[in-house]
Amino acid sequence: MPMVCCLNPDCPKPLNPAERKSYQACGTTMNLLLRHRFRIIDPLGQRGLGKTYLAEDTDKLKEQCVVKQLVYRAQGIQANNMKSF
Numbered sequence: 001m002p003m004v005c006c007l008n009p010d011c012p013k014p015l016n017p018a019e020r021k022s023y024q025a026c027g028t029t030m031n032l033l034l035r036h037r038f039r040i041i042d043p044l045g046q047r048g049l050g051k052t053y054l055a056e057d058t059d060k061l062k063e064q065c066v067v068k069q070l071v072y073r074a075q076g077i078q079a080n081n082m083k084s085f
């Protein structure tokens with residue numbers, strides 16, 4: 001059974017069966033292709049400002065590649081100000 005990886009940076013269990021409509025752990029709506037091209041297969045790691053994922057490029061005959069997701073985490077006064085929006 002094919003698995004799909006959630007791109008929600010706060011998802012505690014990112015790998016899910018592809019036949020679901022939303023991710024089990026966080027409830028985010030499932031998106032099978034990122035930018036209508038990349039199928040995220042597996043999380044590889046997280047460091048600094050982002051996460052990396054193993055992916056398939058569907059435009060290049062399912063060639064494997066790495067996708068980097070940049071995640072900004074506000075801290076201190078900025079984080080408190082953002083919560084008021």
